[in-house]
Amino acid sequence: MEHLLLELRTSTSPLYDFVLTLNSDCISHLAEEIPRPRVNVPKAILAQYVVGFFSAFFYIITIFYSVNDLDSLFSNPWPFPLAELYRQATNSRAGSLGLLIVIFLPTLSTNIGCYITTGRMLWTLGRDGAVPFSGWVGHVDKSWGNPFNATLVCAVLNTILGLVYIGSSTAFSAFVGSFIVLASLSYLAFIVPNILSRRTRVIKGPFTMPAPVFYTVASIASTYMTVWIVIYCFPFALPFNATTMNYTSVMTGGCTILLGVWYLYIRNKGYAGPRALVEETEKKLARGEDVVVSADRF
Numbered sequence: 001m002e003h004l005l006l007e008l009r010t011s012t013s014p015l016y017d018f019v020l021t022l023n024s025d026c027i028s029h030l031a032e033e034i035p036r037p038r039v040n041v042p043k044a045i046l047a048q049y050v051v052g053f054f055s056a057f058f059y060i061i062t063i064f065y066s067v068n069d070l071d072s073l074f075s076n077p078w079p080f081p082l083a084e085l086y087r088q089a090t091n092s093r094a095g096s097l098g099l100l101i102v103i104f105l106p107t108l109s110t111n112i113g114c115y116i117t118t119g120r121m122l123w124t125l126g127r128d129g130a131v132p133f134s135g136w137v138g139h140v141d142k143s144w145g146n147p148f149n150a151t152l153v154c155a156v157l158n159t160i161l162g163l164v165y166i167g168s169s170t171a172f173s174a175f176v177g178s179f180i181v182l183a184s185l186s187y188l189a190f191i192v193p194n195i196l197s198r199r200t201r202v203i204k205g206p207f208t209m210p211a212p213v214f215y216t217v218a219s220i221a222s223t224y225m226t227v228w229i230v231i232y233c234f235p236f237a238l239p240f241n242a243t244t245m246n247y248t249s250v251m252t253g254g255c256t257i258l259l260g261v262w263y264l265y266i267r268n269k270g271y272a273g274p275r276a277l278v279e280e281t282e283k284k285l286a287r288g289e290d291v292v293v294s295a296d297r298f
Contacts, residue, residue, distance in 0.1 A: 008243060029120040042207045062280060063089075118158075119151030129271045174247035181232055181252050184225045191218050203285060 029043045031037040034044075066089035067073060073084055082103075086096035125131045126138025126147075165172035194202055194242035195218050199211075209217065233249040240246075 026117045029117050029124075032120075038205045042205070115151055115154060118154040119147050122154055123147030123150035130266065170243055170247070174251050177232075177246065177248040178255070181229050181248055182255065184229055185252070188222060188225055191222050195219065195222070226237035 027041060027048060031041050034040050045056065063085065067085060068088050073081070073088070081094050082102070083100060086099040087093055090096055090099070122131065122142070123138055126134045126136070126149075128134075131137055137150050137153060138147075139149050140146065161175055164175065195215065199214070202208075202216075233246060233252070235246045236244065
């Protein structure tokens, strides 16, 4: 079973892709480039959830009914566990290869979306002065009309991570496995303060939840993520050793410490965060204007 768990936690797994599909994080990073973002972004997020849920649901049902030899699947005769699963489903190595190619081709297209998302995230941090070389990273290329520099940095970092996989698959799994924990912690960092402050700092939008609904949903989600994050840091199986242990907790703790130290360093170096942008946004919304940030401003 640990082989299947490891497979689920690698970026090349279609199951992992479906988990990412259920993540609303991607579309939200394009809010500044979408017309009428206050209305269109929530609609896009809802569509993402609906498509991701049904795709994952039918895919998993099909996978479960395709397994006919659990012992062979657990022994993992191939480097890629899904290869054996597809071989059982099709009773053919050629069929298995064909299905793996079907997975590989969408992965290439997915890379475009990943670079768009990560590039915008890094650009936002550069714009707010939160990363080294902020002026260069937070620049929007007028020729391309996008944050080309930030996207280029992401490409270099992703290449380095690919080289890590060549040197140590355990280290690479630690990087990949920590993504879901770090993403969940980022959601908690937003939800919990708004629960405690009763959403006094939140600008209400057209789809704002009523207070009773918000506090119920937010409390359940926060409790679930708090418990689930701890469980996700458990080892894949017992017994475990230095090679098979789960390093997600190490990666999460290490990143938290490094980012904490970096914040203590930059907070007295002129870092103010997106406060000015928030104030400007509040003024525009008060006037009834929609908010779309143009690349010409930077």
